[in-house]
Amino acid sequence: MNTTKIVVTLSGHNDDEIKEEIQKAKENIDAFDIVEIRGDVFDALNREDHGKKVRYIIDSFKPLKKEIIYTYRTAKEGGSGSKTTVEYEALLNAVCQTMDIDYIDIEVQSGDKIIESVSKTARDNNVKCLMSHHDFKRTPSSEEILSIINKMHTLGGDLYKVAYFPHEMKDVDKVTGAVKSAKQKYGDRIIGISMGELGKDTRTAEGEAASAFTYGFVSRDAAPGQIHVTHLREIFTR
Numbered sequence: 001m002n003t004t005k006i007v008v009t010l011s012g013h014n015d016d017e018i019k020e021e022i023q024k025a026k027e028n029i030d031a032f033d034i035v036e037i038r039g040d041v042f043d044a045l046n047r048e049d050h051g052k053k054v055r056y057i058i059d060s061f062k063p064l065k066k067e068i069i070y071t072y073r074t075a076k077e078g079g080s081g082s083k084t085t086v087e088y089e090a091l092l093n094a095v096c097q098t099m100d101i102d103y104i105d106i107e108v109q110s111g112d113k114i115i116e117s118v119s120k121t122a123r124d125n126n127v128k129c130l131m132s133h134h135d136f137k138r139t140p141s142s143e144e145i146l147s148i149i150n151k152m153h154t155l156g157g158d159l160y161k162v163a164y165f166p167h168e169m170k171d172v173d174k175v176t177g178a179v180k181s182a183k184q185k186y187g188d189r190i191i192g193i194s195m196g197e198l199g200k201d202t203r204t205a206e207g208e209a210a211s212a213f214t215y216g217f218v219s220r221d222a223a224p225g226q227i228h229v230t231h232l233r234e235i236f237t238r
C-alpha cells in the first residue's frame with residue numbers, strides 16, 4: 001500500500017498572495033495531507049510580522065486537520081533566507097516553542113551544534129525533525145547522498161530529505177537508488193527528490209522507491225518540477 005503523504009508548499013510572499021494560496025488550497029483540501037510554510041519568503045519582515053503570517057496560515061489549516069511543516073530555506077540551499085546561523089537557530093527554536101507545528105525542517109549543513117539545539121527544542125515541544133539537504137545546481141554521487149542520509153540518522157532526525165538538481169538521467173537514478181537503499185536501512189522515513197523535468201518521476205515514485213512525503217503546489221511551484229497537488233493525489237489514488 002502506498003503511504004506517501006502529499007505536502008502542499010505555500011510560498012506566497014504578501015497578504016494577497018497568501019490569501020489566494022490559502023483559498024486555492026481550501027478548494028483542493030482533499031488533495032494534500034500536510035501544509036509546508038516557507039518562512040524564508042517572509043525574510044524582509046520583522047520577527048513579529050513574520051510570526052503573524054505563520055500563525056495565520058497555521059490557523060487556516062489546523063482546524064481542517066492538516067499537519068504543518070515549518071521550513072526556513074536558506075539562500076545557500078536554494079531558498080530566499082539570508083539569516084545568519086545564529087539567527088537561523090533562534091528562529092527555528094522560537095517557531096518550535098511558540099507555533100502549533102508538527103515538523104520543523106532543519107538543514108543538515110547548518111552545523112551539529114545548531115542541529116542539537118533545535119532538535120532538543122523540537123522534541124521538548126512534540127515537533128518532529130525533518131532533516132534536509134538540497135543542491136539546486138547538481139546531484140552529488142550516490143556515496144555522498146548516502147553518507148548525508150547516514151548523518152541525518154546519526155543526528156537523530158525523524159525524516160531524512162534530499163533534493164538535488166539533475167543534468168542527466170544518471171543523476172535521477174542516483175537519487176532513486178539512494179532512496180531504495182536508505183529505506184532498507186532506515187525504513188519509511190526517506191524523501192528523495194530529483195528536481196526539474198528530468199526528475200519528475202521521483203515525485204510520484206511508488207513501491208520501494210516511494211518517498212515518505214512528496215511536495216506539490218496549488219498556485220505557484222516553489223521548486224523546479226513540482227506538480228499540482230490534485231495531480232499528485234490522482235496518481236497516488238489510482
Ligand SMILES: O=C1C[C@@](O)(C(=O)O)C[C@@H](O)[C@@H]1O
Binds near residue numbers: 134222
Ligand atoms: O525541500 C523541499 C522540496 C522542494 O525543494 C521541492 O523540490 O519540491 C520544495 C521545498 O519547499 C521543500 O522544502
